[in-house]
Amino acid sequence: MQFIGITHHGEPWAAALADSRVFPLAPVNDFWSDPSGWLDKAASLPPAVSASQGSASNASDAGSWQARSSVTEVPLVPASARVICVGLNYKAHAAEGSYNDQELPPYPTLFGRWTASLSVGNVPVPVPASEAGLDWEGEVAAYIGRRVESADEESAAEAVFGYSTFNDITSRTAQKLTSQWTLGKNGDFSGPLGPLVSRDEVGDLRDGLQVRTRVNGVEAQNGNTRDMIFSVPEIIALISQTFTLHPGDVIATGTPEGVGYARTPQWLLQPGDTVEVEIDRLGTLVTPVGDLTLRSRA
Numbered sequence: 696m697q698f699i700g701i702t703h704h705g706e707p708w709a710a711a712l713a714d715s716r717v718f719p720l721a722p723v724n725d726f727w728s729d730p731s732g733w734l735d736k737a738a739s740l741p742p743a744v745s746a747s748q749g750s751a752s753n754a755s756d757a758g759s760w761q762a763r764s765s766v767t768e769v770p771l772v773p774a775s776a777r778v779i780c781v782g783l784n785y786k787a788h789a790a791e792g793s794y795n796d797q798e799l800p801p802y803p804t805l806f807g808r809w810t811a812s813l814s815v816g817n818v819p820v821p822v823p824a825s826e827a828g829l830d831w832e833g834e835v836a837a838y839i840g841r842r843v844e845s846a847d848e849e850s851a852a853e854a855v856f857g858y859s860t861f862n863d864i865t866s867r868t869a870q871k872l873t874s875q876w877t878l879g880k881n882g883d884f885s886g887p888l889g890p891l892v893s894r895d896e897v898g899d900l901r902d903g904l905q906v907r908t909r910v911n912g913v914e915a916q917n918g919n920t921r922d923m924i925f926s927v928p929e930i931i932a933l934i935s936q937t938f939t940l941h942p943g944d945v946i947a948t949g950t951p952e953g954v955g956y957a958r959t960p961q962w963l964l965q966p967g968d969t970v971e972v973e974i975d976r977l978g979t980l981v982t983p984v985g986d987l988t989l990r991s992r993a
Contacts, residue, residue: 696737698726698857698891699763700771700815707769709733712890716743716760727773727943730840730856734893770813770888773943778808780863780880781930784949785922791957802933803925806876808863808947814884819985821883826866828963829885829984832950833908833916833972835900836861837927838891843940851931854940858897860889860972860980861947862908867956867963888945889972889980897976901926904975906951911968918951 697712703719709726710717718740720726726733743760772778782804783789789799814820822829840856863886870879897904900920908916925933930946955962964970966986973979 696734696893696896698737698771698893700769702767702769709771710766711737711740712763713743713760715763717763717766718743718760719758723771723943724773726771727941730942734856768815770810770815771891772810772813772888772945774810775941776810776943776945777938777940778810778813778886778945778947779930779934780806780808780947781925781949782806782876784924785918785951786924787918787922787952788950788954789924791952791954799924803930803949805930805934806880808886809881812881812883813886813888814982815887816889816980816982818884818887819983820864820885820887821985821987822964822966823866823869823882824987826868826963827961828955828965829882830865830867830955830963831908831910831915831970831972832863832865832954833906833974833980834861834863834950835859835904835906835920835948835974835977836888837900837931837946837948839931839940839944839946840894840942842942843931843935846932846935848926848928848932851935852899852928854931855894855927856942857891857893858900858977859891860974860977862887862970862972862980862982863947863950864964864970864982887980887982889978892977900948904977907973908953909971909973910955910962910964915955915962916951916953918953920948922951923949 701710707723710719838856843854866879903921964984968984
């Protein structure tokens with residue numbers, strides 16, 4: 696089952712997604728209060744009608760399928776969520792970054808994103824005035840579906856509700872100003888997420904999903920989740936020893952090699968570029984790049 700966030704009745708709602716049709720389910724906070732329950736309810740929905748059926752006149756009514764193109768999409772993440780990102784979590788990417796001649800660290804590098812930086816597919820991301828361009832980082836995002844506190848890896852694995860595509864678009868100049876990455880990882884609209892796919896349809900990332908990133912149609916990244924240094928259960932279990940995770944929290948699991956700043960010469964995203972993140976079983980996330988004037992919408 697797939698889900699997206701939409702604007703419905705003037706507020707963020709969760710909606711089931713099937714065949715380019717959406718079915719509004721509940722306000723986002725209500726959805727994350729019982730995600731397993733809403734998964735069961737979504738599984739029992741009537742079949743999605745064809746794109747030729749239905750009309751704009753019933754687009755605002757809950758309890759009916761409507762065209763995905765008729766709604767405004769928003770991140771399916773509650774405002775209270777913690778978004779925890781994992782840096783340098785693929786061996787080859789660690790080698791092209793900070794650990795090219797060092798032993799890999801015993802613990803994952805973790806940093807936070809604010810929910811205000813999140814976005815969805817097809818929403819342009821602006822290049823800040825202080826940046827020569829932006830960098831792509833195609834990756835899998837994992838969504839927490841139950842409370843996790845002081846968990847072992849087995850219970851941490853069971854706490855995952857589902858996954859989506861994610862692009863951890865980065866302002867490299869800002870990121871490198873200090874040893875802390877927060878500034879460079881929270882640009883306006885710089886965290887686009889794709890539709891959430893339930894865990895039962897995705898399986899275990901350790902079995903391997905191919906992660907591909909293309910810039911203007913040219914492949915820039917091609918990795919596999921089996922090459923992660925730290926697995927999702929390991930990451931969740933570690934985090935839960937310090938603070939409690941709640942439904943709707945997001946773990947961005949890291950990116951494979953092939954980012955732009957590590958190349959010679961550097962290859963960075965410019966206004967007019969388009970970046971695509973394609974991941975097995977999760978689909979393709981498309982993000983256009985715009986200019987600074989787009990920040991007025993933030």
